[in-house]
Amino acid sequence: MSESLNLPIRPRRNRRTPALRGLVRETVLHPEDFIYPLFIQEGDRDEAILSMPGCSRWSLAGLVGEVGAARAVGVKAVVLFPKIDDSLKTPGAEECANPDGLVPRAIRAIKAAFPEVAVITDVALDPYNSDGHDGLVSTDPSGDPRILNDETIAVLCRQALSHAAAGADMVSPSDMMDGRVGAIRSALDAAGHEQVGILSYTAKYASAYYGPFRGALDSAPKAGDKMTYQMDPANAREALREMEIDIAEGADMIMVKPAGPYLDIIRRLRDSCDLPMAAYQVSGEYLMIKSAARDGWIDETKVMMESLLGIKRAGADMILTYFAKEASRVLLERDARAPSH
Ligand code: PBG
Numbered sequence: 001m002s003e004s005l006n007l008p009i010r011p012r013r014n015r016r017t018p019a020l021r022g023l024v025r026e027t028v029l030h031p032e033d034f035i036y037p038l039f040i041q042e043g044d045r046d047e048a049i050l051s052m053p054g055c056s057r058w059s060l061a062g063l064v065g066e067v068g069a070a071r072a073v074g075v076k077a078v079v080l081f082p083k084i085d086d087s088l089k090t091p092g093a094e095e096c097a098n099p100d101g102l103v104p105r106a107i108r109a110i111k112a113a114f115p116e117v118a119v120i121t122d123v124a125l126d127p128y129n130s131d132g133h134d135g136l137v138s139t140d141p142s143g144d145p146r147i148l149n150d151e152t153i154a155v156l157c158r159q160a161l162s163h164a165a166a167g168a169d170m171v172s173p174s175d176m177m178d179g180r181v182g183a184i185r186s187a188l189d190a191a192g193h194e195q196v197g198i199l200s201y202t203a204k205y206a207s208a209y210y211g212p213f214r215g216a217l218d219s220a221p222k223a224g225d226k227m228t229y230q231m232d233p234a235n236a237r238e239a240l241r242e243m244e245i246d247i248a249e250g251a252d253m254i255m256v257k258p259a260g261p262y263l264d265i266i267r268r269l270r271d272s273c274d275l276p277m278a279a280y281q282v283s284g285e286y287l288m289i290k291s292a293a294r295d296g297w298i299d300e301t302k303v304m305m306e307s308l309l310g311i312k313r314a315g316a317d318m319i320l321t322y323f324a325k326e327a328s329r330v331l332l333e334r335d336a337r338a339p340s341h
Pocket residue numbers: 122123124125126134174175209210211212213214226281282283284
C-alpha cells in the first residue's frame with residue numbers, strides 16, 4: 001500500500017495530458033444520446049418563440065427542414081409538441097385523436113422525408129383541452145378543478161392510437177394519470193401496433209421549470225395547478241414506486257423530468273432498474289442557460305455541454321433537450337478537430 005510506504009497519492013497523474021484524460025474519461029456524450037423536442041403549429045409560418053430563444057414553432061415544411069438540420073449533425077430522434085388553435089380546444093379534448101390532426105400530419109411528413117428518424121409523440125391532453133390540464137376536468141362545487149383519471153385514460157388511448165396509425169415509433173405519456181401505461185399498451189396491441197413503444201414520463205414533477213414551455217404552447221392550466229397528478233418535488237421514494245408500476249405495466253423506457261434539479265432521482269432510478277432511461281432538460285433549464293449567456297455571465301457552449309454531461313453522468317441513457325442540435329454540432333466539431341477527442 002502506498003500509504004504504508006508513505007508515498008503521496010497523486011490523482012493528478014491521470015489528468016496530466018489529453019490522451020491520459022481520454023483514457024480515464026467515464027462519460028462521453030454522443031449526438032445519438034439526444035432527443036430533440038420540436039414545437040409545431042398550423043399554417044406555413046415558422047414563428048420564433050420569445051420565451052425560448054433559439055426555438056420556433058414550426059410549420060410542417062419548417063419542421064421537416066429542422067429535422068433535416070438536426071439529422072445532418074447526427075440527431076436521430078425527435079419528440080413533437082403541437083400548438084393547437086383555440087377554436088379546436090374543448091373540454092373533451094377530442095381534437096387530440098383526430099387522425100388528420102396536426103401531430104399525425106407532422107409524423108407523416110417527417111417519416112416521408114426521414115424514415116430513419118425516430119419519431120416520438122407526447123400523449124397528454126393539455127394542448128387540446130380548453131381547461132389547459134393534462135386530463136379531463138370536472139369542476140367541484142367549490143370551483144376547484146378535479147382531474148378525472150380513468151375517463152382521461154380512455155381519451156389518451158385514442159390519442160396514442162392516432163399517433164401510432166400515422167407512423168410514430170414511440171408514444172410518450174406525459175400526463176401522469178394512474179394506469180395509463182398499461183391501458184395504452186393494451187390499446188396499441190389490440191390495434192396491431194405491438195411494435196410501437198412507450199416512453200413513459202415515470203417521475204414527472206410539478207415543476208416551475210415548465211413555465212417557458214407553457215408560454216410557447218399557450219397551454220397553462222386555466223384554473224388550479226398540476227399538483228394532484230404531477231409529483232411533489234419533495235419526494236424521491238415515490239419515484240421508485242412510479243417506476244415499479246410503469247415497468248409492470250409494460251413501459252419500454254422510463255423518464256425523469258426535469259433533469260438538472262433532479263439528478264438524485266435519475267441516479268436512484270438508474271441504480272434500481274435495467275430499462276433504458278431518459279431525462280428531460282426542460283424549458284426553464286434551457287432558458288436559464290440561454291439568458292445567463294446572453295447577458296454575458298456564463299459561457300453558453302461550455303455550460304450547455306456541462307449540463308448535458310452531468311445528466312448523463314447521473315445515469316440517463318438519453319436526454320430530451322432543446323440543445324440537441326447545437327450540442328451535436330459542438331460534438332462533431334470537437335471530433336473533427338481531434339478525432340475521438
Ligand atoms: C405537458 C408537458 C409539459 C412539458 C412537456 N409536456 C408541461 C407541463 O406538464 O405543464 C414541459 C416541457 C418543458 O418545460 O420543456 N404534458
